[in-house]
Amino acid sequence: MIVVHHLNNSRSQRILWLLEELGVPYEIKFYQRDATTNLAPPELKAVHPLGKSPVLTDGARTIAESGAIVDYLIRTYGNGRLAPAADSPDHETYLEWLHYAEGSAMLPLMLLLYTMRLGDAAAPLKGRIDDEIANHLGYVNQALEGREYLVGGAFSGADRDKPGLIKLADGGTLFLDEIGDMPLEAQAKLLRVLQSREVFPLGATAPEQVDVRIVCATHRDLHQFVKDGKFRGDLFARVSEHLVKLPPLRERKEDVYQLAKLFCRRYGTLNLTFSFSFVVALLHHDWPFNVRELESCIKRATALAEGDAIDVGQLPDAIASLMRDYGARAAPGSVSERERESRMPPSLSVTPSPAAVSSRRPPPTEAGLRELLMRHRGNIAAVGRELGKERMQVHRWMKRYNISVEEYRD
Numbered sequence: 001m002i003v004v005h006h007l008n009n010s011r012s013q014r015i016l017w018l019l020e021e022l023g024v025p026y027e028i029k030f031y032q033r034d035a036t037t038n039l040a041p042p043e044l045k046a047v048h049p050l051g052k053s054p055v056l057t058d059g060a061r062t063i064a065e066s067g068a069i070v071d072y073l074i075r076t077y078g079n080g081r082l083a084p085a086a087d088s089p090d091h092e093t094y095l096e097w098l099h100y101a102e103g104s105a106m107l108p109l110m111l112l113l114y115t116m117r118l119g120d121a122a123a124p125l126k127g128r129i130d131d132e133i134a135n136h137l138g139y140v141n142q143a144l145e146g147r148e149y150l151v152g153g154a155f156s157g158a159d160r161d162k163p164g165l166i167k168l169a170d171g172g173t174l175f176l177d178e179i180g181d182m183p184l185e186a187q188a189k190l191l192r193v194l195q196s197r198e199v200f201p202l203g204a205t206a207p208e209q210v211d212v213r214i215v216c217a218t219h220r221d222l223h224q225f226v227k228d229g230k231f232r233g234d235l236f237a238r239v240s241e242h243l244v245k246l247p248p249l250r251e252r253k254e255d256v257y258q259l260a261k262l263f264c265r266r267y268g269t270l271n272l273t274f275s276f277s278f279v280v281a282l283l284h285h286d287w288p289f290n291v292r293e294l295e296s297c298i299k300r301a302t303a304l305a306e307g308d309a310i311d312v313g314q315l316p317d318a319i320a321s322l323m324r325d326y327g328a329r330a331a332p333g334s335v336s337e338r339e340r341e342s343r344m345p346p347s348l349s350v351t352p353s354p355a356a357v358s359s360r361r362p363p364p365t366e367a368g369l370r371e372l373l374m375r376h377r378g379n380i381a382a383v384g385r386e387l388g389k390e391r392m393q394v395h396r397w398m399k400r401y402n403i404s405v406e407e408y409r410d
Contacts, residue, residue: 001026001027002019002024002025002026002027002056002057003026003027003029003056003057003058004016004019004026004027004028004029004054004055004056005029005031005044005047005048005053005054005055005056005057006028006029006030006031006053006054007031007032007033007040007044007052007053007054008030008031008032008033009033010040010053010054011053011054011066011102012053012054012055012066014054014066014101015054015056015066015069015070015073016028018070018073018082019073022073022074022077022078022081022082024073024077031044031053035292035295036292036296040052040053047062048062048064050064052064054066054069056072056073058072058076065102066102067098067099067101067102067103070098071098097143104136105136107132108129108132108133108136109133111125111129111132112129112133115129115183116182116186117181119181119183120183122183126185166193166199166210166212167199167208167210169212170210170211170212171211171212172213173212173213173214173215174212174213174214174215175215175216175217176190176215176216177216177217177218178217178218178219178220179216179217179218179239180218180219180222180225180231181218181220184230184231184232187231187232187235188232188235190235191232191234191235191238193210193212194214194235194238195238197209197210197211197212198210214239216239222236222240223236248287248290249287249290249291249294250286250287250288253283253381253391254379254380254381254382256282256283256287256294257279257282257283257380257405259291259294259295260279260294260298261274263295263298263299263302264298264301264302264310267298267299267303268298268302268305268310269302271308272302272305272308272309272310273308274309274310275309275310275311275312276395276399277311277312278301278310278311278312278314278315279395280323280392280395281312281315281319281320281323282294282297282319283391283392283395284319284322284323284392285319285322296316297315297316297319300316301314301315363397364387364397366401366403369383369394369397369398369401369403370401370403370408372386372387373398373403373405373407373408374408376408377408377409378406378407378408378409380394380405
């Protein structure tokens, strides 16, 4: 049985298309890129030393590189289809176009993708890259002039009809992450798509209509970027029809536990649980890198967990050292005490006023605490606000009364 080791957003899509054209049965083994680095997972190296995709296994054979895989599949399973005969005058042309997509054409396109992430720093390369891409587009258009296919008069493995992302999203939604980092040239092209609702596919002689809903995200201040000339005002007007501001994770600590459980289910097993100390550490940390940092933390913890419980031993060093500092004692007014307080989250470094100290009330009874938890459906932050206490104090009372917050959450 043929197995395609398929990595999302990779050229292995070309192989899946070919297998469907040939009508050959196959299986897919899925791999996901790292959400932070966008790199392929290390598991792919167990299939091929480069750890790249696509990789195809057919019995004892392992074949990498999409051009080589296409050639192998057509020779082995094509039965004379999708390729001219070896003694045909079109055979050399077929081989040229077969490898063109992964050879000459790939370099300027890859350079364009990488330099788009560099913003203005890539400006010295823009002209050269644009010239190279225009040269390749002209070459393809010239080859297709007056004909429908690249080789002879029939469809072959050298032809590659891969729609772009906007065309693929036709009739649906396209999510553009970190649009604030989009270069000005790309912003102009996106603006044209939004205004005209059409795209010009590679090799096409006429535009094609698209109906796409655009959803964008960014951590940049686009208002300031427009003032500084780093983001087009007309594009901002187009994409800002409805704005939703998501506060950083440090301002919504009540979400930390729910997100941690979600990531634990995603990367671990259903029977994994968090120790009380582990949850305390998560709530103390300010998560400067937001949800992605929390996701990496939980992913690491599930991999290192021993047994069914995740404990502080599976915390990253940065969070573990911070927790050790919290527990360290220092003389009042000493340098170490001031340093520790400066590193504490703002929500934990508040000095109570004399009026607040004099108005302290006794801790709630077990029944009273349970009533508050039930009323707020297990929201520790909300209980703390009603009692005028920090979350950590609420957790201490819950531990004293042996109360599990899960009993009060949906």
